Structures are given as structure tokens and as C-alpha cells.
Amino acid sequence: MAAKAGDNPDSLMTLATVFCLRNLRKTMCYQGFRNKLCLRSDIFLPSEICDKLVNTYMELVHTDGNFEPEESFFQLFSDPRSTRLTRVQLREDFVRDRDLEAIRKQDLIELHLTYCNSLSSRSLKTLTCFRETLVSLCLFGCSHIFYRKGGAPLACNEDTDEEEDESPASRQALETDFNFQGFNRLRLLNLGGLPDEVDAETLLKPLKSLTSLDLSNVQLMGTAFLTQWKDRLASLVLYNVDLSDELVNTVVEIVNLRHLDISRESRRTSKFKMTRKILTAIVQRLVNLVSLDISGHVMLDNCTVPHFEEAMGRPSIEPCKSSIYPFQELKRPLQFLGLHDTTLCNVTHIPAYKVTGSKNEDQVLNAIEAYTEFRPELAHRAINQLFDIARIQHCSQLLRALQLVIAALKCHKYDKSIQVTGSAALFYLTNTEYRSDQSVRLRREVIQVVLNGMEQYQEVTVQRNCCLTLCNFSIPEELEFQYTRVNQLLLKILEPARQDESIQRIAVHLCNALVCQVDNHHKEAVGKMGFVKTMLNLIQKKLQDRMCDQVMEFSWSALWNITDETPDNCQMFLNCRGMSLFLECLQEFPDKQELHRNMLGLLGNVAEVKALRPQLLTPQFITVFSNLLDSKADGIEVSYNACGVLSHIMFDGPEVWSMEEPRRDTVMDKMWDAIQSWDVSSRRNINYRSFEPILRLLPQSISPVSQHWATWALYNLVSVYPSKYCPLLIKEGGISLLEKVLELESSQPETKDMASKVMEQCENFKEDPMETNHGQEVNYGQRG
Known part of the structure; x- marks a missing residue:
């Protein structure tokens, strides 16, 4: 079987390097004085490893939102007797003067500084420490390095533990003392973006042996x-x-x-x-x-x-x-x-x-490849052309296209135009048409750069493109490796009271999908991030606007999913005025069937938690649930869920029913009537991962109507979806509980008859497991 595009594994060297960088204190370092990171005394690393550590560290800082930079990282390479550097690539404002000074004793052969705008002329002085060994030097986009930061810059051999001035270099205080005198081995030099005030001719005059010179965007006198x-x-x-x-x-x-x-x-x-x-x-x-x-x-x-x-x-x-x-x-x-x-x-x-x-596609991909590193303005235009190819025509070099766009997004995390066009191109390059050709590894790389973009930019277009791209993935499966991060980013998008409608709709849809079909541990973690409150805030806003749209329905659906078998999230729902919003929505939107189904499904989850049921046992709520038994909304779903809520409440016994109206027996009669009216062959828009909440209602005589509802639910599910629910019922011990229903004198005849049919259906399935009855599977969109 051929490997899919982008499926080559990382080298052992790369894996080990990344592991060490993520676990410095457990591998190479210890915590020193004032929490300073110090290299262990028994560590001696050659240049091949040190170069890899520094360059990978920079990549992680800029491309991995979960990676925590270390304040004193570069100090680990201050002594060439234990850590030797030769080829270093540093980029963006993250790099400071003190970082370069920390490695000043190294015999660097290559030093590439790209867009390092936090560097001042102090770093020019540090450069002179490398003059005898440096062969290749890049100062592309480091225009501030030619200006002083306040007072006079430090010489490269001055030691200082004092906090450096973090203010940007003053554009007025031009450094005039520096030149390339003594850089006799320098062969390759990139001065792209050299400030107009610096005379290139004077600066370069001492360099006699250059073989490569880049003067991009330089004004030549x-x-x-x-x-x-x-x-x-x-x-x-x-x-x-x-x-x-x-x-x-x-x-x-x-x-x-x-x-x-x-x-x-x-x-x-x-x-x-x-x-x-x-x-x-x-x-x-x-x-x-x-x-x-x-x-x-x-x-x-x-x-x-x-x-x-x-x-x-x-x-x-x-x-x-x-x-x-x-x-x-x-x-x-x-x-x-x-x-x-x-x-x-x-x-x-x-x-x-x-x-x-x-x-054509070949020329466009060549342009992205050639111009990404130093010419984002050209790469941006080329990616835009690739976007049109993927959208209108067909991209025939998918792996190369994806890898080039990913590289551009990583390289220019802080360039808005690249992020906009790159994320738009990724949306089309990861859709269904191309999906079968992509490896897990490649798709994970796409997810990483998309999340980077979402993290860096709150701008509408980037957020929309990134959210749409995430919709091309199997959720939650493909996003599980970044589960916490993606939920945090989506909730952040949804925080503002007024948000772009399209982004809001996509983000709520993604939130709903992320809490569907995941374990309770994930749901509890997301609940603690503020998921429940965020959804209720969206619902509150929609109520104020008197609008029941997809955002409203998705929000209730997400709450239904996140409260499934998670009591803490159910408690949060009640604490955040969830029941008040339920009643308001019911009153404001009496004809919205999908909305009613989602809300009642959620309340079914709340009713499954014994400790929370007393909060539902009020005349107002019981009257509402009782009236919804007659609902024909969405087939039987609203009526079924209302009956489920009441079944759990009735299961607590008559002693907790302290209200005079409505009477308990009156409500139970309405429940019997509702169950009798349902078609047992009804197809369902619901998904049970476990029957435990239903099974606990079977072997009891406190509430025969609750027992009947539970038996009806099982019969409906094993009849219509035998291949899914017969094995689940057998696995969870449902057959023995149904036998107890038959033994109990309190069980009603129709309940016993239905229990027998459930057992018979499961027995038939065991004999002929290929039997799928209607041959259609359950909808996984709701409840878990």
C-alpha cells in the first residue's frame, strides 16, 4: 500500500531534539539561582546537536502555541567548552540583544538574523565577536540593529546581569562606529532592508572576498x-x-x-x-x-x-x-x-x-517556494493565485502545494496578508476532493498552522478562513491532539457580545461537534473553560434580538452534548440561569421544533442527575414538561424527552412531590397517554453511548410509568437500530434487568409484554447479527 502524501516520519534526531526542548529540566538542565536555567555539569554537546537545539527552539517558539519559551535559554550556549554552536538562524522580534550576547564566545560560521527588530546596535558590537570565523551573515529586515537604544551600546565583552532596556531603538541615534573591518572570512552577506541613512558602500568597503551579496530594498547612492x-x-x-x-x-x-x-x-x-x-x-x-x-x-x-x-x-x-x-x-x-x-x-x-x-500551477508553486522567506508580498500574491487554482480548477501537485502554504504560514505568522490568503488556500486544499491523498501527519500540520493563525489574529477574515478550514476535518477525532487549544480559541472567538454572524455560526458549529462523541473527561475540561456560560451568553443575546437562528439552535445542541453524563456541567447550566433561558425560549419561539428538541434533550441530561432533580421539581417546570408531552414537534422527540425528564423525577418517589398542582397522578396519567401514542417504529434523531440512565429505571416499583418509558425506549432503539443497540444492551447487562421487570408484580402487563419483545429482539440479533432491519444507522449529531 502506497504511503499517503506527507507521511514521512520525523528523524530520531528531530524527535529527540523536540523532546529535550519540551523537557529541559528533566534532560539537560536544572533550576539555578533566581530560577535561572543552567546546563548540567556533565553535559557536553557538539555543534551538530547545539545547532539543532537552537534552530528547533526558534521554530517551536514561532509555530507551536503550546510551547513555553525559556527566559535564559541562550545562556545554555554561553560556554563553547560544553556547548558549541556553528550555524544559527534566529528570527522575529522575539530575539533580543542579550540573547546574541549570551553566545558571543562561540565560533559561529553562519548567523542568520531575519526580521529581528528588537535588536539594537548593541548586537552590532556583538557581531564583531564573530568576525574571525563568520562565513555567512544575514541581517535581513533587521533595520533597528543600526540604531542605538538610548545610551551607548555595550561592547561585546562586557558582562551584565542588569535588565536591559526593552524600548525599541531610536531611529535618530544612528550607529556610526560599526564597519566590517576584520570580517576576513565573510563570503555571504545579506543586508536586505538596510536603512537609507546607512551608506552601503562605506559599510561594505572592508569586505574583499564576498561571493554572495543581497542588497534587497537598499537605496544605492x-x-x-x-x-x-x-x-x-x-x-x-x-x-x-x-x-x-x-x-x-x-x-x-x-x-x-x-x-x-x-x-x-x-x-x-x-x-x-x-x-x-x-x-x-x-x-x-x-x-x-x-x-x-x-x-x-x-x-x-x-x-x-x-x-x-x-x-x-x-x-x-x-x-x-x-x-x-x-x-x-x-x-x-x-x-x-x-x-x-x-x-x-x-x-x-x-x-x-x-x-x-x-x-500555470507549476509557475505559481515555484513562486511561493522562491519568495516565501524574504518576499512575503510576492508569496502572498502567488498563494492567492494558488487559491484560485484549487477553488476553480484542480491542484495536481497537492503535497507540494500544501507543504509550501504551510511553510509560508509558519514563516510569516505575524504577516496578516499571508495569513489571510494562506488560510483561504488551505480551506480548498483540505476539502473532500483532496482528502484521500493526505496523511494524518500532513493534516495535523495544517491544523497547527490554522490554530496559529487564529491565535495571532482576531481579524474577521483570518478567523473565518481558519474556522472554515477546521470544518474540513473529522471532528472531534482529527482535532483531539489539540483538543484543549482549539476549544480555548473557539470560546475566545465567541466571547464578544457582538460578533460577525458568519464566524459565530461556524464557531458554534465547531464547538458543538467538538463536544459530541468525546469522553466525559474532555467534556468536564471544556466545561471548566467556560463553555456552558459562553453558550448561554449567545442564547441570551439571540433572545434579546428575538432571533432563533442556527447559532441559537447550535448553542442548545452544544449544551445538550456537553451535559451528557457530566453532572458538573449540568450544575453549571442551572447556576447560569439556564432554566430561565429555557422558559424564555419556549415562550418566544413556540413553533421552533429543532430548538425544543435540543432544549428537552439537555434537560433530560439534567434530570438524570439525582442531586439536581429537586431544582426541576417546581409547579412551573412540571407544568411545562407536562404540557410538552402533547407536542408533536420533530416527530416524537420533544414528547419523548419531556417524558424522560418526568420519568426520572417520578423515580424519586411521591414523598418528594410537595406541590399541590399539578398532581403527581395526573402527570403520570398524561405520561402513560403520551407513551401509548408514540409509534414504536419511529426513526430517531438521538444517539446513546450508554443505556445506564435508562436501565436504572427498570428494576423498580416506585414509578411504573418510568419503568414503562424506559422499556419503550429500549424496544424502539433495538427494533429500529438493532446492529448498534442490541450489542450495547447485552454488554451493559440489560437482559437480566428486563427479566426482573417480568418478575415484579408492580410491572404493568403492557410493560412486561414490551420487555419480552426487547429480549426476543436481542436473542434474534445474537443468532443473526447481520440483520439490520431498516438498514440505516442512527444520527450521531446529538447527545454525546
Whole structure:
């Protein structure tokens, strides 16, 4: 049997790393002075393990809502004699100056800092501690690192235990003392987003041996300085850098370039026009080029071969057949060609193995892959195009598409536009059409990033998309591994008194599904989160609006489910004015059958709790239940549930019946009449996980009508749904209890007759278990 998409297990190294990070005090560390996390003295870890620990730690911090960061985590790596780091990737505002200072004694080879806006020029000083070993450095989006935070920054060799100033660096106090003097081994440098006030030429002048340089979104005062690396530079990224003839002329002098990126975010912002002459010069002069990105540029028409002159046959990557004139001069196809947001991506023959664009699914997925890490604005547009493909057409590379969207959502947890488009794409990529191809592991990854989005953004569109995506999963089964978290998030959505109607409806539906078919432990835990009160608040609001809609009905249905066999939740319902709301709903919406069924089902659960029944034993409530015995709403369901409530109350005996009206015998007569009127072959909209509440009413003579109701209920269920309920009744010892019904003198003849039929039905089922009578299964939507 073939493995499903995304089913590869984590490596043992990854599993062990995650376990250690979740259990630091039980594995590598102990609690030191002032609760400081300290490394055990017998721990010595090589760089392969230390790098994995730090980089996985950062991933967990940003992608796992259940993971608790450690204040002094980076201090564990302060001494290279016991913990050695070489390659570290840190991102987002979570990283502070003190974290970098903690690892200043390490001989780092690679240090990638991405969007670390909490770093100030103190960290620039710390960087100099790595100057003798650093080969690769990324400061992408770390614009605050070039500014001081209040006073003068600390030197890298200063020890301090004082609390650092957490205020952001002042944009006025530019750090002027730093340069790359002494970084002799540095080969790869990314300064994307360098502030305009910093002169790139002066900053880079000491670096003689660069082979890769990224100056994305950097304003260049001049371009000639780039030629100092013309014989060494293999990769140059000038994304969103204003092109000019001078800059192009400089670039084509860097003859050893293998990767050139002169793309822009959008054609709308481009004043420079990409001509056939410029493209030809790039191809002719940069003969080692294997990767070129010219996305977002306005292309003049003379760049492409007229359609009627194009080479015949299937799309080809051979340069000689290229539909783009300048690329016909390539010696071999490019490995990568960025044509996103250009007209060139639509031509037939493109001489490249991997092309970004919007023409087809392959180009769109390539764009997401290429631009996610450093260009969320482009990744956002590409994900939007993938959304259209999944919604209107068909996604043929499902695994790759899902993995790329998941990666984008993880990488840009704090980018609202990515979260909106990503969650929308996930909704279509996880629906029924694609479900059979997805592994449990992959679907769990989707759930994780969806919950991350819900956690981070209270914005309507993100919340709606995330809730809708969760509806594509089997609930509660597929969400059980995040059961507490998902319930907390949904209840938080439902907290505001006035919420977007569509989100409210979806969230209540999900809440209802989550408490359906789960064990009592889960229900009690959710009850303690405020589930009962939240549902009653929604009901109260709907009553104020005099509106009985799906939110109202789902809320009562959710309460029915969460109170099933959970006395604590039943108590909460009564404590939170639940009975008052029941009476108000009954009076305000007398004709809403579904509503009545849900409310009476819930009260049936309350009535099963002996300690709570006295609160139902009032003239007002008994009169209401008695009147509902005559209801024909939803078949027999409302009448059946009202009779069930009264059956449990009658079971407590005549001594608890202290009221004069209505009289106990009068109510019991109405119960007999109601039961006699029901069709025993009625199909039911109910699900019993256990018969225990019904079975306790059988072997007793206190209330024959309660005994009759219980016997009727069993006969109906084992007759209509034998394959489900015959085994359940046998398993729970129901047959011996029915035999006692036959032995009791107080049992009515019709009750004994029905009890015999139940036993006969179960006996027949044991002889022929394939018999399913009507052949339809019970509705699992209610009661548990």
C-alpha cells in the first residue's frame, strides 16, 4: 500500500531534539539561582546537536502555541567548552540583544538574523565577536540593529546581569562606529532592508572576498563599488533596487555571476523598462548565469517572438526555441528564471527548468517556494493565485502545494496578508476532493498552522478562513491532539457580545461537534473553560434580538452534548440561569421544533442527575414538561424527552412531590397517554453511548410509568437500530434487568409484554447479527 502524501516520519534526531526542548529540566538542565536555567555539569554537546537545539527552539517558539519559551535559554550556549554552536538562524522580534550576547564566545560560521527588530546596535558590537570565523551573515529586515537604544551600546565583552532596556531603538541615534573591518572570512552577506541613512558602500568597503551579496530594498547612492567583487561575486540580489542604465552596466561587468536577481515587487512601481537590448547584454556578458530573476518589470513588446513565428510542438526549454529573443543566445537552459508579474511568463517556450509566474500551477508553486522567506508580498500574491487554482480548477501537485502554504504560514505568522490568503488556500486544499491523498501527519500540520493563525489574529477574515478550514476535518477525532487549544480559541472567538454572524455560526458549529462523541473527561475540561456560560451568553443575546437562528439552535445542541453524563456541567447550566433561558425560549419561539428538541434533550441530561432533580421539581417546570408531552414537534422527540425528564423525577418517589398542582397522578396519567401514542417504529434523531440512565429505571416499583418509558425506549432503539443497540444492551447487562421487570408484580402487563419483545429482539440479533432491519444507522449529531 502506497504511503499517503506527507507521511514521512520525523528523524530520531528531530524527535529527540523536540523532546529535550519540551523537557529541559528533566534532560539537560536544572533550576539555578533566581530560577535561572543552567546546563548540567556533565553535559557536553557538539555543534551538530547545539545547532539543532537552537534552530528547533526558534521554530517551536514561532509555530507551536503550546510551547513555553525559556527566559535564559541562550545562556545554555554561553560556554563553547560544553556547548558549541556553528550555524544559527534566529528570527522575529522575539530575539533580543542579550540573547546574541549570551553566545558571543562561540565560533559561529553562519548567523542568520531575519526580521529581528528588537535588536539594537548593541548586537552590532556583538557581531564583531564573530568576525574571525563568520562565513555567512544575514541581517535581513533587521533595520533597528543600526540604531542605538538610548545610551551607548555595550561592547561585546562586557558582562551584565542588569535588565536591559526593552524600548525599541531610536531611529535618530544612528550607529556610526560599526564597519566590517576584520570580517576576513565573510563570503555571504545579506543586508536586505538596510536603512537609507546607512551608506552601503562605506559599510561594505572592508569586505574583499564576498561571493554572495543581497542588497534587497537598499537605496544605492552609487553603483561602481560593486565592481570591487567583479571577479569573485557569484550571487547578487538587487530586489526592489531602482534600476538604471548605470547599474545595469555595472552588473554586467561582474562576469562570474551565476545568480542575478534584479526583480521588483510590482510592475506598478517600476519606472525602468526592461528592453531586449538589456536582456541581451545580460545573457551575452554573464555567460556563467544559471539563475536570473526579472520579476515585476515592464517588458517591451520587442522582447518576445510573435506567436505565429514560435517553434511548433510542445513547450520546450531549448534556448534555440525560446519565445523570448534574448534567451535564444543562452548556451544551456537556466536552472531558475523569475518571471512573476511579467508578460513573459505567458509565452510558450521558456528556456529554464524552473520558472516563476502565474501562467500555470507549476509557475505559481515555484513562486511561493522562491519568495516565501524574504518576499512575503510576492508569496502572498502567488498563494492567492494558488487559491484560485484549487477553488476553480484542480491542484495536481497537492503535497507540494500544501507543504509550501504551510511553510509560508509558519514563516510569516505575524504577516496578516499571508495569513489571510494562506488560510483561504488551505480551506480548498483540505476539502473532500483532496482528502484521500493526505496523511494524518500532513493534516495535523495544517491544523497547527490554522490554530496559529487564529491565535495571532482576531481579524474577521483570518478567523473565518481558519474556522472554515477546521470544518474540513473529522471532528472531534482529527482535532483531539489539540483538543484543549482549539476549544480555548473557539470560546475566545465567541466571547464578544457582538460578533460577525458568519464566524459565530461556524464557531458554534465547531464547538458543538467538538463536544459530541468525546469522553466525559474532555467534556468536564471544556466545561471548566467556560463553555456552558459562553453558550448561554449567545442564547441570551439571540433572545434579546428575538432571533432563533442556527447559532441559537447550535448553542442548545452544544449544551445538550456537553451535559451528557457530566453532572458538573449540568450544575453549571442551572447556576447560569439556564432554566430561565429555557422558559424564555419556549415562550418566544413556540413553533421552533429543532430548538425544543435540543432544549428537552439537555434537560433530560439534567434530570438524570439525582442531586439536581429537586431544582426541576417546581409547579412551573412540571407544568411545562407536562404540557410538552402533547407536542408533536420533530416527530416524537420533544414528547419523548419531556417524558424522560418526568420519568426520572417520578423515580424519586411521591414523598418528594410537595406541590399541590399539578398532581403527581395526573402527570403520570398524561405520561402513560403520551407513551401509548408514540409509534414504536419511529426513526430517531438521538444517539446513546450508554443505556445506564435508562436501565436504572427498570428494576423498580416506585414509578411504573418510568419503568414503562424506559422499556419503550429500549424496544424502539433495538427494533429500529438493532446492529448498534442490541450489542450495547447485552454488554451493559440489560437482559437480566428486563427479566426482573417480568418478575415484579408492580410491572404493568403492557410493560412486561414490551420487555419480552426487547429480549426476543436481542436473542434474534445474537443468532443473526447481520440483520439490520431498516438498514440505516442512527444520527450521531446529538447527545454525546
